[in-house]
Amino acid sequence: QVQLLESGGGLVQAGGSLRLSCAASGRRFSTYAAGWFRQAPGKEREFVAAIRWTGVNTNYADSVKGRFSISRDNAKNTVYLQMNSLRPEDTAVYYCNVGPSLAAMTDLSAFGSWGQGTQVTVSS
Numbered sequence: 001q002v003q004l005l006e007s008g009g010g011l012v013q014a015g016g017s018l019r020l021s022c023a024a025s026g027r028r029f030s031t032y033a034a035g036w037f038r039q040a041p042g043k044e045r046e047f048v049a050a051i052r053w054t055g056v057n058t059n060y061a062d063s064v065k066g067r068f069s070i071s072r073d074n075a076k077n078t079v080y081l082q083m084n085s086l087r088p089e090d091t092a093v094y095y096c097n098v099g100p101s102l103a104a105m106t107d108l109s110a111f112g113s114w115g116q117g118t119q120v121t122v123s124s
Contacts, residue, residue, distance in 0.1 A: 002026040002098050009094060009118030012086055020081040020118060022096030029098065030074035035105040036081045038092035039117075045095070049081060050105035057102055064090075086122045093117040 008020040020036065035050030049070040050059045058070055069082040079096055095117040099105050 002029050002032065004096050004098070004115045006094060006096050006115055006118040009120045011121045011123065014087055014122055014124050016086050016122070017082070017084045018086065018120060020083065020094055020096075020120075022079040022081075024077045024079070024098070026077075029077045032098035033100065033102045033105050034070075034072055034079040034096060034098050036068075036070060036079070037095045037097065037108065038090075038120075039095070040089075040092040043092075045108055045114075047106045047108065048094070050099075050102055051079065052102045059102055059105065083120070086120075088122045088124045091120060091122050093119050 003025045005023045010018060012018055031053055033050055033052050036048040037045050038048050039045040048061050048064055049068055051070045051072050055072050067085045072079045095114050097111050104110060
């Protein structure tokens, strides 16, 4: 089983940037698709971005396309989310998770557990 630890969140002004990291434990991490998700106060958790195990194919929510970029380093068992041009509506707790395929990453009901996440707050 893969265990995940998110980091890199913080407080940033609108228009700023942050890079989130997700460190994974477990030998099979490199065989999984990986993704980022977020949950804003009073809202349901939503899909943000995902990347195939090869690191070549990616998928993004429409709300972050052109501003966020997901990448991974399988040698370091780490997934990253580079967030640029941040907006106040990006404020949320950000989580990472892994799944069997890129397509599966948008079905949040399939994930059995979540980590503690990392808080991102964007001030206007």
